[in-house]
Amino acid sequence: MHTESHDRISRRSLLRAATGLLLSASVSPLTARAAATVEQRYIAALGRVRLHGADDPETDVWAYNGIVPGPVVRLRQGESARLVVENRLDQGTTVHWHGIRLPNAMDGVPGLTQPPIRPGESFAYEFTPPDAGTFWYHPHANSLEQLGRGLAGAVIVEERDAVTVDRDLLWLLADWRLTSDGEIAAGFGNAMEAAMSGRVGNTVTLNGRVSETEPVRAGERIRLRLVNASLARIMALRFEGHRPMIVAIDGQPCDPHEPEGGRMLLGPAMRIDVVLDMQGEPGRRYAVIDDFYDGLSYPVTQLAYDDKPPLRSHPPDTPTDLPRNPLPEPDLAAAERHDLTLQGGMMGGGAMAGMGGMMSGGMMRGMMGMGGGAAWAINGMSMTGDGHAGMEPALTFQRGRSIVLTLRNETAWWHPMHLHGHSMRVLTRNGEPVPHRQWQDTVLMAPKDVVEVAFVADNPGDWMLHCHVMDHQMSGLMTVLRVA
Ligand code: C2O
Ligand code: CU
Ligand code: CU
Numbered sequence: 037m038h039t040e041s042h043d044r045i046s047r048r049s050l051l052r053a054a055t056g057l058l059l060s061a062s063v064s065p066l067t068a069r070a071a072a073t074v075e076q077r078y079i080a081a082l083g084r085v086r087l088h089g090a091d092d093p094e095t096d097v098w099a100y101n102g103i104v105p106g107p108v109v110r111l112r113q114g115e116s117a118r119l120v121v122e123n124r125l126d127q128g129t130t131v132h133w134h135g136i137r138l139p140n141a142m143d144g145v146p147g148l149t150q151p152p153i154r155p156g157e158s159f160a161y162e163f164t165p166p167d168a169g170t171f172w173y174h175p176h177a178n179s180l181e182q183l184g185r186g187l188a189g190a191v192i193v194e195e196r197d198a199v200t201v202d203r204d205l206l207w208l209l210a211d212w213r214l215t216s217d218g219e220i221a222a223g224f225g226n227a228m229e230a231a232m233s234g235r236v237g238n239t240v241t242l243n244g245r246v247s248e249t250e251p252v253r254a255g256e257r258i259r260l261r262l263v264n265a266s267l268a269r270i271m272a273l274r275f276e277g278h279r280p281m282i283v284a285i286d287g288q289p290c291d292p293h294e295p296e297g298g299r300m301l302l303g304p305a306m307r308i309d310v311v312l313d314m315q316g317e318p319g320r321r322y323a324v325i326d327d328f329y330d331g332l333s334y335p336v337t338q339l340a341y342d343d344k345p346p347l348r349s350h351p352p353d354t355p356t357d358l359p360r361n362p363l364p365e366p367d368l369a370a371a372e373r374h375d376l377t378l379q380g381g382m383m384g385g386g387a388m389a390g391m392g393g394m395m396s397g398g399m400m401r402g403m404m405g406m407g408g409g410a411a412w413a414i415n416g417m418s419m420t421g422d423g424h425a426g427m428e429p430a431l432t433f434q435r436g437r438s439i440v441l442t443l444r445n446e447t448a449w450w451h452p453m454h455l456h457g458h459s460m461r462v463l464t465r466n467g468e469p470v471p472h473r474q475w476q477d478t479v480l481m482a483p484k485d486v487v488e489v490a491f492v493a494d495n496p497g498d499w500m501l502h503c504h505v506m507d508h509q510m511s512g513l514m515t516v517l518r519v520a
Contacts, residue, residue: 081124093218097186106189128152140497169287211266213237234268255346288475289358303452303480380412410512418512429518
């Protein structure tokens with residue numbers, strides 16, 4: 037059945053081996069099988085890329101198909117995909133398709149859903165994305181280092197009917213900790229950082245480059261897909277002189293609305309799709325600012341208008357609504373309720389007073405008494421690493437049940453909490469109803485936040501729930517939920 041594609045793959049592998057070529061060429065679909073399966077190949081290997089301008093040094097990275105970020109995986113809603121991942125690293129890896137509601141065996145969690153792909157081996161991920169939207173992919177093995185060295189890319193699942201905008205843009209934002217000679221700083225898994233904000237870096241890239249400007253044209257309407265692929269950096273984005281409309285969060289369409297105070301919070305692993313009407317003046321520049329950390333605001337880039345006259349005199353009056361995805365609506369009256377309490381970390385980081393502040397003395401006081409080197413726990417249990425055999429679920433749900441989870445952040449730190457295999461409706465935050473009741477797969481929690489989320493446990497299997505600050509996940513802020 038699969039022979040045609042297998043033959044082609046091995047022929048390609050042979051070719052590659054023979055020429056020693058690196059692989060950007062192999063990104064294109066390999067077959068035009070009758071079933072319209074998209075088939076693509078991704079190779080995780082060492083690479084070298086330019087994160088800065090032409091005069092700055094290059095950086096050794098780990099990359100998919102030799103580029104950072106990895107190639108955009110373009111899929112179509114409701115059409116099957118076969119994504120073959122080949123591991124040319126010297127350690128095991130997997131790929132997790134973050135936010136996509138797929139069968140458990142395709143979820144890419146080593147030990148839990150598949151054995152790691154060993155060096156030299158390949159694994160074929162096969163699934164049909166039920167939801168259109170903006171998702172992303174990254175390893176789930178040695179995640180802190182593998183993601184931190186560059187293994188990440190966006191997944192765009194296209195709507196069945198194209199959305200009308202002038203341009204559809206993707207900004208995958210990533211945060212790197214670079215040394216003065218441009219290499220990635222060592223020291224992944226520093227225990228002190230793990231108990232605080234995680235490995236926040238010093239260089240933010242947009243689609244793999246530090247960006248001075250992004251070209252735009254007056255009057256055009258842009259759909260901009262924002263992805264925060266950082267290990268730990270939380271972003272709060274403002275578009276000077278513009279009024280972005282949020283149309284989707286974590287891939288799931290929402291009622292179009294402007295962000296509160298014009299500021300969009302984008303925690304690690306979160307995505308926001310906005311519609312931007314370019315109402316600025318031709319020839320001018322407008323900064324896009326991230327000012328999440330007090331006193332450390334910086335421009336992510338600038339929107340640079342060309343000199344051409346506006347494409348149209350005022351914004352198009354076509355609606356910005358995206359078609360909804362087929363998510364099952366939880367039955368709140370009949371829902372089963374559970375609490376998950378986040379514990380641990382250094383005390384006293386609550387104000388998050390800038391990165392200098394985070395290192396200040398008082399913080400060392402009283403790390404909570406977590407065993408085994410863990411810094412964090414959920415309901416008193418510290419599951420560490422990034423998925424391994426024998427992880428017992430904290431909760432087991434009967435398939436089809438509606439579930440309400442109360443997530444309590446008892447810590448002094450921010451946590452983007454992520455659930456695999458499902459999307460969660462965010463009901464309340466600190467007792468207040470959340471406007472638009474967004475669907476999210478990653479919910480950013482401020483220190484002491486209490487958030488209620490709801491979903492239908494309709495996807496059988498063992499699913500991770502963890503903080504997406506990678507150092508937090510690996511040092512205990514992780515658990516497993518079973519849908520049986
Ligand atoms: Cu984006 Cu468990 O991962
Ligand atoms: Cu995920
Ligand atoms: Cu966290």
